[in-house]
Amino acid sequence: MARENGDTGRGETWKKQVDDIKKIFDFKEVLGTGAFSEVVLAQEKLTGRMFAVKCIPKKALKGKESSIENEIAVLRKIKHENIVALEDIYESPDHLYLIMQLVSGGELFDRIVEKGFYTEKDASTLIRQVLDAVHYLHKMGIVHRDLKPENLLYFNPQDESKIMISDFGLSKMEGSGDVMSTACGTPGYVAPEVLAQKPYSKAVDCWSIGVIAYILLCGYPPFYDENDSKLFEQILKADYEFDAPYWDDISDSAKDFISSLMEKDPAKRFTCEQALRHPWIAGDTALCKNIHESVSRQIRKNFAKSKWRQAFNATAVVRHMRRLQLGSSMGASMDSSNPLTRPNQTNCAVSMSSTLSQHPSWSRLALASVIKCKFCSSFKNS
Secondary structure, eight states: EEEEEESSSSEEEEEESSSSSGGGGEEEEEEEEEEOOOOEEEEEETTTTTTEEOOOOOGTTTOOOHHHHHHHHHHHHOTTBBBBOOEEEESSEEEEEEEEOOSOOHHHHHHHHHHHBBBHHHHHHHHHHEEEEHHHHHHHHHEOOOOGGGGEESSSSSTTTOOEEETTTTTTESSSSSOOOOOOOGGGOOHHHHHHHOOOOTTHHHHHHHHHHHHHSSOSSOOOOOOOHHHHHHHHOOOOOOTTTTTTTHHHHHHHHHHHHHHHSTSSSSHHHHHHSSSHOOOOOOOOOOHHHHHHHHHHSSOHHHHOOOOOOOHEEEEEEEHHTTTGHHHHHHHHHHOOOOHHHHHHHHHHHHHHHHHHHHHHTTTOOOOOTTSSSSSSOO
16 A cells, blocks of 8 residues: 655655555556656556556656656646646655556647648647646746647547647746746747747747647748758747748638747737637637648658657557557546656656757757756756
């Protein structure tokens, strides 16, 4: 039997002590591995419920305890239908285990490509859910700082499944001490003020949502260049266009919505609250014309699986569920509880290290500052 422990000094007990986690959970399959942790599909023996268990060796946390404490502090505060939930925390002599809600619907790009019909209205509905979740975070004083398509997963395989935000490894509580100025996130989605090494705020998340909305309507990123310094130059200038012919069939309302979020000046940029009131989200200006062929073609071209799939293989969940023939018999328990930690959520050290290898000038651009990743030693300029 697990026993609760881990008083944080604020009267909170959140870690359950256990000698052997496998007495409580039946580990099924490794869903993803990172430099300092792995995520395992696991079934709780007592209830039969499925979870994603993030297994973190304590030796990997030495000197980095504050990083994991930050993630846990953030995750424990969050309860939102579009955000992957932290269900429980166990501690053994050698490991820390984060019991995460299992999401089984797969990745955003996979779903769009697989659809036969996809419209602006679909994109609007998806972005509304993201905005609602991020608005919730912002009201709680939490800035995600790494919003991108890879961190958006579907709750279940059903057509009308809700979208879920995962990976809070780079999230930050506003007012938690230092001013946010650390260069972090993924280059193609970061706001100009982050690249400019200026202090920044929750407005960085709104910029990232604008970038995601842009991609959802055309299938390619607003900023791209093989030369990293030129890529950063584009972002710093907010130099993007609605290119023909890809944007010819997209509404002016959609373009106005994106422009309001991808505004260079964070003071003029739409907040989540303002974005939620925009006609493209709250009204009926999002078109219902099928844009699937064009968008899916561009997604396949610009976001090959090797690029958008990182440490966590979201489809492994679906594959394993089918193999176990859990299907509909598990539906009820999945609706009442479940998790995912994608190796993004697994651990941003993986995504950031791959980012650094793919974009070496990202670390150079960071000058003497540190790109902080959870669980890992900070990446410094070479």
